[in-house]
Amino acid sequence: MPARDTVLAPPSASTYVNDALYARVMEELRWAAEAPPANAAATLRRTIEGFLHYEARLLDQGQFEAWANLFAPECIYWAPANPAADVRNNVAIFFDDRRRLDDRVTRLLSSYAHNQAPRPRLRHLISNIEIWPIENGARVLSSQIVHQHRSGRHSVVYVSGVGHTLRKTDEGWRIELKRITLVNFDEALEPPTLL
Amino acid sequence: MTEYAWDHLIQEGRVHRSLYTDEGVFALEMTRVFGHVWTYLGHETEIPNPNDFKLTKLGLRPVILTRDAKGELHALFNRCMHRGVTICAEHAGNAKRFVCPYHGWAYGNTGKLIGVPHSEGYGEAFEMGAFDLKRVPRVASYRGFVFGTLSETMPSIEDHLGGARAALDAFIDRAPVGQLIVRAGAYRGAFNGNWKLVWDNAADGYHVQFAHKSLVDMTNKRYAQGRGADYMASPDNSPIYAEVFERGHTFLHHRPGMGPSLWERARPTPGGEAYAAQLADRRGDAEARAALEGAPGFGMNLNIFPNLLIIANQIQVVEPLAVNRTQLTWYATHLAGAEPEVNVLRMRIAEDFPNFGEVDDMEMFERCQEGLAVPEAEWVDCSRGLYAANGADDAARKVRPTDEATMRNYFRAYKMLMQSGGAYACS
Numbered sequence: 001m002p003a004r005d006t007v008l009a010p011p012s013a014s015t016y017v018n019d020a021l022y023a024r025v026m027e028e029l030r031w032a033a034e035a036p037p038a039n040a041a042a043t044l045r046r047t048i049e050g051f052l053h054y055e056a057r058l059l060d061q062g063q064f065e066a067w068a069n070l071f072a073p074e075c076i077y078w079a080p081a082n083p084a085a086d087v088r089n090n091v092a093i094f095f096d097d098r099r100r101l102d103d104r105v106t107r108l109l110s111s112y113a114h115n116q117a118p119r120p121r122l123r124h125l126i127s128n129i130e131i132w133p134i135e136n137g138a139r140v141l142s143s144q145i146v147h148q149h150r151s152g153r154h155s156v157v158y159v160s161g162v163g164h165t166l167r168k169t170d171e172g173w174r175i176e177l178k179r180i181t182l183v184n185f186d187e188a189l190e191p192p193t194l195l
Numbered sequence: 196m197t198e199y200a201w202d203h204l205i206q207e208g209r210v211h212r213s214l215y216t217d218e219g220v221f222a223l224e225m226t227r228v229f230g231h232v233w234t235y236l237g238h239e240t241e242i243p244n245p246n247d248f249k250l251t252k253l254g255l256r257p258v259i260l261t262r263d264a265k266g267e268l269h270a271l272f273n274r275c276m277h278r279g280v281t282i283c284a285e286h287a288g289n290a291k292r293f294v295c296p297y298h299g300w301a302y303g304n305t306g307k308l309i310g311v312p313h314s315e316g317y318g319e320a321f322e323m324g325a326f327d328l329k330r331v332p333r334v335a336s337y338r339g340f341v342f343g344t345l346s347e348t349m350p351s352i353e354d355h356l357g358g359a360r361a362a363l364d365a366f367i368d369r370a371p372v373g374q375l376i377v378r379a380g381a382y383r384g385a386f387n388g389n390w391k392l393v394w395d396n397a398a399d400g401y402h403v404q405f406a407h408k409s410l411v412d413m414t415n416k417r418y419a420q421g422r423g424a425d426y427m428a429s430p431d432n433s434p435i436y437a438e439v440f441e442r443g444h445t446f447l448h449h450r451p452g453m454g455p456s457l458w459e460r461a462r463p464t465p466g467g468e469a470y471a472a473q474l475a476d477r478r479g480d481a482e483a484r485a486a487l488e489g490a491p492g493f494g495m496n497l498n499i500f501p502n503l504l505i506i507a508n509q510i511q512v513v514e515p516l517a518v519n520r521t522q523l524t525w526y527a528t529h530l531a532g533a534e535p536e537v538n539v540l541r542m543r544i545a546e547d548f549p550n551f552g553e554v555d556d557m558e559m560f561e562r563c564q565e566g567l568a569v570p571e572a573e574w575v576d577c578s579r580g581l582y583a584a585n586g587a588d589d590a591a592r593k594v595r596p597t598d599e600a601t602m603r604n605y606f607r608a609y610k611m612l613m614q615s616g617g618a619y620a621c622s
């Protein structure tokens with residue numbers, strides 16, 4: 001029996017991606033333009049940094065199911081194609097709910113995902129972390145560089161500003177929203193494996 | 196420029212690798228195909244207001260597509276007539292004039308040169324009129340789709356669309372008021388391969404169960420039967436078919452295999468249940484169910500030569516960048532007059548295939564390009580289905596979905612263009 005966090009839950013209905021969610025998600029871009037409080041508690045900062053590093057490590061080690069299970073049941077994993085536009089009425093590079101995120105991970109782990117053979121080696125570098133405490137959690141901004149290398153194929157570097165909305169639950173910290181705004185969001189991309 | 200032995204390079208059932216690898220061929224294509232053929236430049240709804248503009252390309256030529264103060268469309272080369280600077284760097288916007296940043300020459304959005312700083316330095320004989328922006332001489336809109344050609348002899352856009360027009364009409368007429376709105380952004384990808392690799396694939400019902408096995412397996416593993424393209428497991432035994440049209444267009448028609456409801460067939464979508472419920476609350480079950488049929492892909496790959504591909508619920512534009520580099524831009528579309536819930540769902544559905552399907556297609560394209568580097572293996576085979584035709588193959592307009600008649604068809608148009616220097620020998 002594999003450990004719980006390496007098994008994806010079966011798909012569930014997408015009932016929470018509604019107008020209210022889109023409004024919340026767009027709000028995320030507004031607070032990201034503001035200054036964080038002067039001193040988020042040092043322990044919170046250490047906790048959050050630890051969580052981001054752990055999340056990155058799961059990706060870098062190819063533990064995609066465990067990574068997906070860091071997301072809350074009602075989560076969004078989002079890379080805008082135009083961060084100035086309302087994603088409700090504009091296409092994104094991706095805007096995954098829980099179900100599509102699990103679809104994505106399932107495809108990536110298939111032995112027939114041709115663009116995953118050879119398996120990309122990923123390395124996430126995270127810096128410039130800013131924290132806004134919220135009830136039972138935090139909103140976090142960071143700068144991230146993801147290096148994706150496929151042996152004998154290509155190396156690509158993705159540079160982005162990332163926003164996380166994190167919530168503390170009985171099972172640990174969970175990601176409600178991860179927004180990745182690539183610096184080259186409006187240019188043609190080598191499809192990223194996972195950002 | 197060297198001329199090529201096109202009869203040798205493009206044969207019935209096989210084409211030469213050099214068509215994909217030779218820089219000289221590519222250079223000729225950038226005029227004989229991307230130039231002389233009606234090439235998709237953009238959609239009218241991207242520039243809806245007087246003085247709107249957007250940047251686009253005709254092959255490798257940078258173009259500004261403008262709507263002037265009177266509402267007329269112009270496709271102007273983005274190239275200052277003084278020393279060549281691109282006069283516009285904004286992707287899109289609203290401007291009555293474009294002022295070159297280098298020495299300040301100013302042009303109206305019709306292309307007319309309207310100002311030259313310190314013009315006395317050119318003497319009295321200087322003729323401003325000789326320095327208007329060069330332009331794509333013929334621009335035409337078909338129900339909002341804007342095309343341009345350098346050719347004075349190409350038939351009208353309606354004639355060029357020919358047999359493909361009915362399918363394009365059907366795609367547009369999904370909108371309750373018969374109009375697409377192309378103002379919802381785009382997904383952009385690029386790959387290291389020749390642009391024709393996209394065409395080889397565009398109506399290829401043969402590759403799906405292999406190249407897209409990761410998507411097929413995911414769908415089968417996670418969802419009940421009847422989702423996605425399960426009919427592609429044995430396409431020739433399904434009701435789906437392909438059609439070929441004059442001037443290179445092709446059409447792979449999935450709908451006959453998709454059952455009564457496109458919405459029930461589509462892979463589940465973020466917000467699918469939430470917006471279906473909201474719509475049913477507002478409109479009642481029956482109307483909601485009917486409206487939702489407008490959200491998913493339309494069950495067609497409609498390929499309009501050389502660069503406009505209608506796929507799923509969106510518009511894919513093929514942009515050659517070099518002999519071995521191509522960009523694919525997927526413009527999301529709204530249906531004018533549709534329920535707002537349907538248009539929201541269209542965005543999430545548009546993200547499905549580029550993320551889950553095209554990734555593997557692009558991988559195949561790159562690996563074609565790598566393999567085609569072998570000079571000793573000269574030929575790309577496209578003979579599937581030819582045996583049954585007895586030479587009459589391509590008179591048959593409807594063919595089996597795995598039949599490479601679709602590939603042979605566009606190569607036939609391509610060959611005419613390359614041989615004639617940019618004209619179709621057909622009507």
Ligand code: FES
Binds near residue numbers: 276279
């Ligand atoms: S190059 Fe444009 S004004 Fe000189």
Ligand SMILES: [Fe+2]
Binds near residue numbers: 402
């Ligand atoms: Fe494909």
